[in-house]
Amino acid sequence: MAVYTLPELPYDYSELEPVINPQIIELHHDKHHAAYVKGANDTLEQLAEARDNEQWGSINGLEKSLAFHLSGHILHSIYWHNMTGDGGGEPLAADGVGDLADAIAESFGSFAGFKAQLTKAAATTQGSGWGVLAFEPLSGRLIVEQVYDHQGNVGQGATPILVFDAWEHAFYLQYKNQKVDFIDAMWAVVNWQDVAKRYEAAKSRTNALLLAP
Numbered sequence: 094m095a096v097y098t099l100p101e102l103p104y105d106y107s108e109l110e111p112v113i114n115p116q117i118i119e120l121h122h123d124k125h126h127a128a129y130v131k132g133a134n135d136t137l138e139q140l141a142e143a144r145d146n147e148q149w150g151s152i153n154g155l156e157k158s159l160a161f162h163l164s165g166h167i168l169h170s171i172y173w174h175n176m177t178g179d180g181g182g183e184p185l186a187a188d189g190v191g192d193l194a195d196a197i198a199e200s201f202g203s204f205a206g207f208k209a210q211l212t213k214a215a216a217t218t219q220g221s222g223w224g225v226l227a228f229e230p231l232s233g234r235l236i237v238e239q240v241y242d243h244q245g246n247v248g249q250g251a252t253p254i255l256v257f258d259a260w261e262h263a264f265y266l267q268y269k270n271q272k273v274d275f276i277d278a279m280w281a282v283v284n285w286q287d288v289a290k291r292y293e294a295a296k297s298r299t300n301a302l303l304l305a306p
């Protein structure tokens with residue numbers, strides 16, 4: 094039985110227009126995300142087979158494949174919920190997301206500084222990658238990560254709470270080669286309520302995960 098399943102989109106394909114057109118959302122979710130789910134499940138099966146047969150010749154490739162597909166599944170599962178047609182702006186205490194706003198100001202100096210850093214990190218990915226805002230549990234601060242593929246160039250233990258997909262499949266049908274324009278436009282659909290929920294959940298797991306008792 095499959096361990097991982099493709100989650101339903103939390104909205105219609107047209108929800109994020111005009112920032113992202115419905116064709117991109119449909120292909121991105123139904124084909125690309127689905128392929129990562131299948132890849133993660135297939136790789137787990139191949140690893141089980143390797144264990145059963147004690148055949149370890151492909152272990153390096155399988156572990157890489159697991160990291161790639163599983164991370165792709167996880168990042169896309171966050172991505173859909175990070176966006177809403179009703180989003181944008183910046184997190185404000187008046188909207189009930191004051192803790193997140195404070196954490197961003199403490200970790201990056203200002204919202205503008207954070208926005209510039211995440212925009213640059215996402216827009217300057219070479220090849221395929223992501224810009225990610227993550228909660229880093231050892232320091233209790235937020236950090237920006239520039240992720241290669243789905244899984245490279247990240248420190249262990251940080252929890253992604255806001256992710257910008259900078260792969261060409263995320264924007265090319267609409268923005269062509271203008272990745273910077275796509276990343277700039279993405280800010281208009283950020284669901285700060287969702288990001289704040291993820292921030293609170295990541296923070297609440299900190300002590301159990303990494304800090305000394």
Ligand code: MN
Nearest residue numbers: 125258260263
């Ligand atoms: Mn993608």
